[in-house]
Amino acid sequence: xxxxxxxxxxxxxxxxxxxxxxxxxxxxxxxxxxxxxxxxxxxxxxxxxxxxxxxxxxxxxxxxxxxxxxxxxxxxxxxxxxxxxxxxxxxxxxxxxxxxxxxxxxxxxxxxxxxxxxxxxxxxxxxxxxxxxxxxxxxxxxxxxxxxxxxxxxxxxxxxxxxxxxxxxxxxxxxxxxxxxxxxxxxxxxxxxxxxxxxxxxxxxxxxxxxxxxxxxxxxxxxxxxxxxxxxxx
Amino acid sequence: xxxxxxxxxxxxxxxxxxxxxxxxxxxxxxxxxxxxxxxxxxxxxxxxxxxxxxxxxxxxxxxxxxxxxxxxxxxxxxxxxxxxxxxxxxxxxxxxxxxxxxxxxxxxxxxxxxxxxxxxxxxxxxxxxxxxxxxxxxxxxxxxxxxxxxxxxxxxxxxxxxxxxxxxxxxxxxxxxxxxxxxxxxxxxxxxxxxxxxxxxxxxxxxxxxxxxxxxxxxxxxxxxxxxxxxxxxxxxxxxxxxxxxxxxxxxxxxxxxxxxxxxxxxxxxxxxxxxxxxxxxxxxxxxxxxxxxxxxxxxxxxxxxxxxxx
Numbered sequence: 001x002x003x004x005x006x007x008x009x010x011x012x013x014x015x016x017x018x019x020x021x022x023x024x025x026x027x028x029x030x031x032x033x034x035x036x037x038x039x040x041x042x043x044x045x046x047x048x049x050x051x052x053x054x055x056x057x058x059x060x061x062x063x064x065x066x067x068x069x070x071x072x073x074x075x076x077x078x079x080x081x082x083x084x085x086x087x088x089x090x091x092x093x094x095x096x097x098x099x100x101x102x103x104x105x106x107x108x109x110x111x112x113x114x115x116x117x118x119x120x121x122x123x124x125x126x127x128x129x130x131x132x133x134x135x136x137x138x139x140x141x142x143x144x145x146x147x148x149x150x151x152x153x154x155x156x157x158x159x160x161x162x163x164x165x166x167x168x169x170x171x172x173x174x175x176x177x178x179x180x181x182x183x184x185x186x187x188x189x190x191x192x193x194x195x196x197x198x199x200x201x202x203x204x205x206x207x208x209x210x211x212x213x214x215x216x217x218x219x220x221x222x223x224x225x226x227x228x229x230x231x232x233x234x
Numbered sequence: 235x236x237x238x239x240x241x242x243x244x245x246x247x248x249x250x251x252x253x254x255x256x257x258x259x260x261x262x263x264x265x266x267x268x269x270x271x272x273x274x275x276x277x278x279x280x281x282x283x284x285x286x287x288x289x290x291x292x293x294x295x296x297x298x299x300x301x302x303x304x305x306x307x308x309x310x311x312x313x314x315x316x317x318x319x320x321x322x323x324x325x326x327x328x329x330x331x332x333x334x335x336x337x338x339x340x341x342x343x344x345x346x347x348x349x350x351x352x353x354x355x356x357x358x359x360x361x362x363x364x365x366x367x368x369x370x371x372x373x374x375x376x377x378x379x380x381x382x383x384x385x386x387x388x389x390x391x392x393x394x395x396x397x398x399x400x401x402x403x404x405x406x407x408x409x410x411x412x413x414x415x416x417x418x419x420x421x422x423x424x425x426x427x428x429x430x431x432x433x434x435x436x437x438x439x440x441x442x443x444x445x446x447x448x449x450x451x452x453x454x455x456x457x458x459x460x461x462x463x464x465x466x467x468x469x470x471x472x473x474x475x476x477x478x479x480x481x482x483x484x485x486x487x488x489x490x491x492x493x494x495x496x497x498x499x500x501x502x503x504x505x506x507x508x509x510x511x512x513x514x515x516x517x518x519x520x521x522x523x524x525x526x527x528x529x530x531x532x533x534x535x536x537x538x539x540x541x542x543x544x545x
Contacts (some may be wrong), residue, residue, distance in 0.1 A: 048363045050544055073268050073365040083356030085281075087288060099277045100364045102267040144266065 001026045001074075001148055001179035002047065007055035009042055016042040017053070018203040026147060029180040031194035033214065039203040040183035041080070044152045047181065048077060059148055073101065076141030080153040082133045086126040090117065090136060093125060094143070103144040115139045115169060131162030138169065149173065151182035155189060167192055190214065274366050278374020279381065286344070286382040295340040299332075299390035306332050307394045308401070326409070329394075330490045333417050334483045337387065338424040339449050344379050345428020346445035349539070351438040358544040368539050376429060376532060383421040387414055412493045420486040423527035430535040433542065456481045471507045478504060479519070482527040489520040 002024040009017040017039045024030045032040040046053045049068035057064040059071040084093055091108035098105035105111060108121050115135040120128065128136065134154055141149060151170070155163040167189055174180050174193050184190055190197055190211055197214045199206045269277075286292045306328035349372075352358040361371060391414050428445055435441040460481075464474050478484040488505070508516050 045359070045545065050359055050362055052541075069365045069367050070268050072363065073266055075363070077360075077363040079356070079360055079363070081356060083352075083360055085285060085357070087285075096277065096281060097364065100269060100274065100366055102269045102273075102365075146266075 001028075001060055002030075002181055003056070003058040004043070004047070005056045007043070007046055007053050007057060009046055009051055009053040016203050017046065019055070020200070020203070020205045021055075022198055022205070022208070024148075024179045024181050026179050027177045029174045029182070029193055029195045031190045031197045031211070032181070032183040032200055033185065033190055033197050034200035034206075035185060037202070038200040040185075040200055041152050042203070043200075044150055044181065044183055047150055048072065048075065073144075074146055075148045075150050076143070076146040078134065078137045078141045078149075078151045078154045080156050081130075082137045084125045084133065084136070086124070088125050089121070090123050090125065090128070091121040093136065094121075094139060097140045098143050101144040105143065111139050111143065112136075114142070116165070129162070131158050131165065134158060134162070134166055135169070138166070142173075147178055149178050149180045149182075151180070153183050153185070155184075155186065187214075269365055271367075271370055274370040275374045275377060278366075278371055279378035282348070282375055282378025283381050286379065287385075291343065291347075292382055292386060295336070296386040296389050299336050299340070299386060300393045302332050302336065303329060303390050303394040304397060307398050325398075326413070326490070326494050329391075329413065330487055333413075333420065333490075334487060335453065337383075337417055337421050338452065338483060339446075340386065341379075341383055341421040341424035342428040342431070342445040342449050343442060344383065345376075345425045346431045346435075346441040347428075347438055348375050348379065349429065349432040350435050350441035353436065353544060354438050356545075362544050369536055372429065372433070372532075372536055372539055376425060379425055380418075380422055383425065384418050387417050387421060391417075409494055413490060416486055416490050416493065419524045419528070420482060423482045423524060423531070426528050426531035426535065430531040430538070433535045433539040452481055452483050456484070460484075471503050472511075475504045475508050479523050482524060485520050485523050485527075489517065489524070492517055492520070 002022075004020060004022040007017055007020050008015070020039070020043060022030065022043075032038075032043060034040055042051065045051045047057055047059070047064065049064045049072065052065070060074045062071040062074070064071045088096070090112065094108045094111055095105050109118060112118055112121055115138050117132060117135050117139060120132065125133065125136070134157075137154075154170075155166055158166060170180075170182075171192050180193070182189075182193065184193075194211050196208060197211050198208045199214065307325050310325040310328045349358065352361070362368065391410060395410055427448065431444045431448065432441050435444060460474065460477060463469055463477070469477075478488070488508070512519060
């Protein structure tokens with residue numbers, strides 16, 4: 001469903017993504033894992049057609065650079081932090097983005113109910129908490145039942161409770177046959193949501209494997225450094 | 235047949251055909267319809283219109299335009315014995331000068347603030363991650379903001395005309411409609427320029443600064459520069475007229491005078507030259523220049539917007 005072949009992307013002289021090839025089949029979930037600056041978000045933005053890149057990215061067979069609008073119709077996207085129009089009401093936001101996806105939303109409450117936002121339809125977006133905004137972004141992403149979900153560090157700005165709730169929701173969604181591509185630097189999320197993990201470092205794909213393999217690799221490569229102040233006794 | 239496929243594979247035509255088929259297949263999939271160009275432009279325009287109607291800038295500019303327009307109209311009508319908006323009275327002259335000051339500032343700041351502030355809030359990247367093209371988004375913004383400006387202009391002139399009529403002054407509807415139409419054209423040209431500034435800058439504060447500087451340049455510097463240049467360089471009269479066509483505000487001023495049945499002679503030698511050389515055809519020159527001032531900045535904005543990262 002998602003095919004990334006030989007993709008490279010640079011910001012001036014800085015090579016953000018360097019010859020990365022990945023694929024995600026329908027029903028599969030692939031995590032992009034790595035430290036900050038590894039190129040996770042850049043790959044996701046390339047998949048969405050927000051950046052120009054060399055190489056090829058196809059969503060459901062559609063080239064993102066040539067048929068971006070059609071390809072994005074197949075994608076539900078949740079960013080790290082949502083920047084909705086603040087004075088919009090929740091049901092207005094659902095209706096507006098539904099319109100952009102050719103989906104007539106007759107009952108916004110049922111859409112919102114699916115992500116645990118029932119009863120908040122009349123609220124303005126600025127009145128929602130960070131976790132609620134992410135849930136709203138997920139509701140918008142799911143409008144029209146897209147076969148691909150793309151998530152960019154969706155829990156990064158949430159507290160522990162909000163994170164657990166959202167990951168629980170996403171875990172349910174990952175079992176219903178969609179292709180899911182998500183960026184994260186949290187091991188617990190990767191273990192809960194991913195079938196496969198692509199480890200990135202400085203824009204390069206280091207290795208690809210199952211979450212268990214990732215855990216093994218990270219366990220063997222971990223170093224715990226402990227610094228303590230020296231106590232001098234006279 | 236095999237050779238045809240091989241040559242198509244080499245040229246990439248087969249890939250193109252396969253992609254087109256995939257698009258058609260997806261488009262015909264009942265639940266995955268792709269929104270049309272027109273529907274996306276309309277939705278963005280409607281969103282922009284609603285947002286702007288709620289925003290303070292729209293209310294503030296409209297209130298200022300109405301208040302100043304009323305002041306100009308009332309004082310002019312009173313001093314000219316109630317000629318109101320008909321003919322080239324003091325009212326029309328006052329309103330033309332008011333439009334040149336207020337409307338371009340309104341349109342430039344509305345355009346400059348739109349894309350740049352969306353980019354700053356992270357909204358632009360989110361919008362472009364939806365099934366919408368950059369051109370659709372830009373045209374939707376332009377259409378929505380143009381509708382907002384038209385509403386503001388109609389409110390401004392409408393309230394002025396209503397109060398003048400109530401006070402017993404005559405307000406020629408044709409002259410009024412003509413002035414509204416020309417003001418709207420000026421607003422659209424400045425809106426396109428504002429959008430060009432907005433797509434070319436990263437921060438909304440920078441975009442607003444550039445917009446205000448552009449407004450100052452067009453309103454004061456070009457006017458004074460034209461006068462100074464004419465004197466200092468002993469500019470030929472046809473060059474002076476040609477240079478005045480570069481500034482849409484000058485074009486608006488001249489066109490508004492012509493449309494109110496006033497000879498361009500009132501503008502001095504350049505006006506006299508235009509009347510003598512072009513006669514009634516001068517209106518077409520003004521129309522062409524104004525249309526170019528709408529199309530060119532908008533085209534440049536679309537070209538820059540298609541290449542720039544939304545983040």
